[in-house]
Amino acid sequence: MTHGLTITESSDSTVSASPASMAVIGLIATSMAGAGDVAADIDAAFPLDTPVLVTSVDIAAGKAGSLGTLKKALEAIGDQSSPIVVVVRVEEGADQAETDANVIGTTTATGQKTGMQALLAAKALLGVAPRILGAPGLDTQAVTTELAIVARNLRGMAYARAIGDTVAAAVTYRDNFSARELMLFWPDTNDWTGDAVARVLGLRARIDEEIGWHKTISNVAMDGVLAITKDVHFDLLDSSTDAGVLNDAPVTTFVRTDGYRPWGNRTTAGDDQPDFAFESAVRTSFALQDLIATTIQPFVDKPMTVGMIKNLLEKMNAAGRALVSAGKVVGCKFLFDRSKNTSAMLAAGRPNFTFRYTPCAPMENPTIDLQITDYYYSDFADQLV
Template sequence: MTHGLTLTESADSTVSASPASMSIIGLVATSMAGPDDVAAEIDAAFPLNTPVLVTSVDAAAGNAGSLGTLKKALEAIGDQSSPIVVVVRVAEGETVAETDANVIGSTNGSSYTGLQALLAAESLLGVRPRIIGAPGLDTQAVATELVISAKKLRGFAYARAIGADVTAAVTYRDHFSSRELMLLWPDTNDWTGDAVARALGLRARIDQEIGWHKTISNVAMDGVLSITKDVHFDLLDASTDAGVLNDAPVTTIIQSDGYRFWGNRTTAGDDQPDFAFETATRTSYALQDVIASTIKPFIDHPIAVAQVKNFLEKINTAFRALVRDGKVVGAECFFDKDANTSAQLASGKPKFRIRFTPCAPMENPTIDLQITDFYYSDFADQLV
């Protein structure tokens, strides 16, 4: 028997949350002491395989040790925003396979390591990571596990598309088919993982300043000096490198009034066309937060007409606020008469339906250019 909320999802349904709850980063990284670092201080600040709550990324970077990915990732995140970050530090292995295993982690039901430790963050720290990444450590094996963790956390993961050129990056994308993942190519600055770390920070910043209904695309990043591969981009030509990558779909990076990500799409397969956009997935999970928080006070209370009406009014009031704020195009919760038989209600399992329309990004506007002699029609009159 199930006690609590059972939430199902279909292509015609879903819903919203506060910026604070959606903008929390879950970061898995390595950190070792350099010549000028004190190993004991790193161990104290970031114990291995333990979720650590970071409220100041700049201060945390100072305690992260100069070797490994943690310090650089925190600095890149801090260039974009000052979000709450849950850090899980893992050991760097002797081989890539060993490091992968440490990053992926494991659980025996009572203790969690690596990425699995992010699942324990809410019970230990009171916050749930929703923006997930392991910059510089996201091999194919790790990226696959990032997706699994993101699903469990109702979050979204960002990872690099591994490849030396556009063709390789596009080919790499075929390894994934998940709505909870966006792949990025190429990298930025001088270390593998810089672009992913900046994506995590930028995602948190957009959540705080605009909302989860805006993709990370076409927003200038801070702290980027260069990209690791040249990317041909032309807003009026889809056959460029950027166009080919976006068609894959892989989000790329362009230089146009600063460096910015260019691309809106997840790695969702053809079986999930409604979740092709990053914002569709994140809107779905944001709305689920609203549903859970709204219905929680009603759990275990009597199923009575007044109670059901009260719940419907509360949830639809929340949805109308989201529509008014431009975070969803529309959303509605209703009591499904046909699905709620007397036996269903008597068993304590009323059914509600929610349908919503997420905001799609203006990814491909069409403008028709027409040549005409109309503006010559009063030419003679203008000479008078």
């Protein structure tokens, strides 16, 4: 018989797990051997239609062939940050249609996913899920349309170029899309088609790591930009400029003010999704979905008692309070609504919860009333005494 104090440890913590990383890039690119390259080495490092985990973009760029988009995209990403990247290398086709088909990919009869569809297998194969998606230099309208769908399935965002030689053409091109998981950018940067989107991917990952997914990509300096490929008139005090017209479309542009930086907060969400007009709102929703899944998973299939539900509510609300304290949401609350939970539903093991939250909106358009007044002359004479 034991006489004394026995202490045991349990994992019944009220602090929930953190959301999964939102800073993993999914990059679709082409790569071929040029002068001095060995094709077999490229094939070994980046097998076609296979998700490859890259933990050092600099080392990976050295293994990529000098032809195609992969090397240049990795270098542009590396100028911004050193993120985890899932690379899917695709074969360049004999014409644009064939290249588009290779980039978009499919699921073969044996179940293998090719092209951008291979990003959907990254979690199972590599242990990470890409959430920042792009195909710099390969993002035609057909590719971008499909990329937005893959982004939705991964609870991520797609970043692509708005195709057009003029502001008007870029605005017209934007009308082809109505996905909240997509942001369009115009014009390009530096000397190759796709440079801007590649830099945006790296910048988005850097913002996630340094600030968080609640900060939009707008008005953050982007490294390695020497010039933009089209003139964009910008004036912070005048919305009728090129930048203002593009943002109203909405298309995100690039402005030169203390360096080059993206300018624009909005996705291509249609008028039927006004709550998800801001990039930050979409990515907050996805981050919260991750958090909910991570926190609730240990409770699934446990005996449903009053104590268990109270414990779950406290865990979720503790996680919510941490997000509010960190400034990642304005407010949130995890609720068990009596009216939505009948005895029959509970007996069937189907409780209903509500997670109510307010994402952080960017201060996109502050209004300042500039008033002229003689008030400050009211004690003028007294100050001369």
